[in-house]
Every structure is written in structure tokens, then in C-alpha cells.
Amino acid sequence: MTESTNELQQEVAKAVADAELRQAVAEEAAPQAPAFEVILASNSPRRRELLNAAGVKFTVRTPATPVDESLEPDLAADPEEAAKKLAERKAGAVIQEVLAENYTGMLIVIGADTMVVLDGKIFGKPRSASDGKHMLRQLSGRTHEVITAVSVWMVAAPNAEDVSLGFRTFADISHVTFRDLTDEEITDYLRKGESFDKAGAYAIQGEGAALVDHYDGSLDTIIGLPTTRLIKEFPDLVNAEDAEC
Numbered sequence: 001m002t003e004s005t006n007e008l009q010q011e012v013a014k015a016v017a018d019a020e021l022r023q024a025v026a027e028e029a030a031p032q033a034p035a036f037e038v039i040l041a042s043n044s045p046r047r048r049e050l051l052n053a054a055g056v057k058f059t060v061r062t063p064a065t066p067v068d069e070s071l072e073p074d075l076a077a078d079p080e081e082a083a084k085k086l087a088e089r090k091a092g093a094v095i096q097e098v099l100a101e102n103y104t105g106m107l108i109v110i111g112a113d114t115m116v117v118l119d120g121k122i123f124g125k126p127r128s129a130s131d132g133k134h135m136l137r138q139l140s141g142r143t144h145e146v147i148t149a150v151s152v153w154m155v156a157a158p159n160a161e162d163v164s165l166g167f168r169t170f171a172d173i174s175h176v177t178f179r180d181l182t183d184e185e186i187t188d189y190l191r192k193g194e195s196f197d198k199a200g201a202y203a204i205q206g207e208g209a210a211l212v213d214h215y216d217g218s219l220d221t222i223i224g225l226p227t228t229r230l231i232k233e234f235p236d237l238v239n240a241e242d243a244e245c
Helices: 003-028 045-053 079-100 129-139 183-191 207-211 219-223 227-233 235-239
Strands: 037-040 105-118 121-123 143-159 162-178 212-216
Touching: 037 045, 045 219, 045 227, 079 105, 079 143, 079 162, 105 129, 121 129, 129 183, 143 219, 143 227, 162 219, 162 227, 183 207, 207 212, 227 235
Parallel strands: 037 105
Antiparallel strands: 105 121, 105 143, 143 162, 162 212
């Protein structure tokens, strides 16, 4: 393992430790009166960990019918807008189900989507080992973008007939540069099994750190949820109520 790989893994470990410290400080702070329930519209373990580490109390709910993640040609040609649209679809689908249950109260729903982009081409999750190998070969020795879009929907429903709804969506972009990888390194990494539910076929927070030379931007964005920016733009999240919807 190279010195740069060790430094990257140490940086990832430090970021995780810092996030855990922020969470501990938040838990020690005097609690404020809860205002919102929060739902994370994602089953991603990475996003759950990041949101927990940011001190947000939330529940997880995904729509009963999986969200259509297909992209029209105009969206596929604009990865940032595509990521934002998919984040909106994911959050919006949960909002529709919640309102159909005659929800009352104050609610925030968070949807997110992460894309790996090289030369304007979107790299999704690999469909097979050969697909993952093809992705990693293309990323080898190159710098690519990681775009994570977040869509935050707010509901105010004092009663089931009086509902106010609004949402805002943003995208955060980081850049990741891979080392020059040999075919043996790519094959060995794919055998580790962490590629197949990851955009671009790698996980920077896992064994995939060994593939990376360096990155620029937010590590949380690369992992899947830019929590620093999320909390800055939506401070109500840290005063939210941990409640089942």
C-alpha cells in the first residue's frame, strides 16, 4: 500500500472521528423543543451513518413502489440536473405516500442521489463484474466528478385538509483522482465485493480508498450525502424530532 493511500485512509478515518465528535457534542447540548420529524428517503447505510454523525434524528422510509431512475436524453446529458431530478423523485415519492395517509404535523423528507461522472458520462452502479471492471479501467489515472444531489421537502399540516408543501434541491460536486491501476489491482478490488451497489464501482470509505490518489472537495459528498452543507442550509434538521411517521 502506498504512502498516499495510507494518508488518504488516515484522512477518511479522521473525518469519521470528527463527525463522531460533533455528534457527541450535539448530544451533550441542551435539547431544544422538537419542531420537525425527519425522514431519510434512502436505504443507503452510508447516508444513514453520515446523517447520524451529523446529529440528525430521523427515520428511514423508502417508497413502496421503487422510483423510476431512468433518464430522458436531455437529463442524461446534464449529470448535475439528472442527479437533482432523481433526488427529487425519491423524496417526492415518500411525500406522496405520507400525505395519502392523512399526515398531520411538521415533516422534513430528505432524498439524495450520487453520480460518478467522467467526460460528461454518468457511471451508475455496475450491472456485473465485467461492467465494474470496465468502469474502473476508464477511471484509472483520471480525475472524475462525484455529484451528490439532495432534495429537502418540508410539510406543514396542522390538519389533513390544510397542508403546506415546499422543497429545495441542491447539488454538491467533488473531484476524485485515481491512481494508474493495473488489471490485477482492479480484479483484486472487485473480488472484495463492495463495488456492486456503488456508483462508479468503488467506495472511497472502504477498500476503494486504495484506488484513489487524492480528492478535492467534500468527502461526505463522495460518500453520498454532503451533511455539512445540508445542515448549514437546513439548520432545523438538528432540532428535529426522532419519531415514526
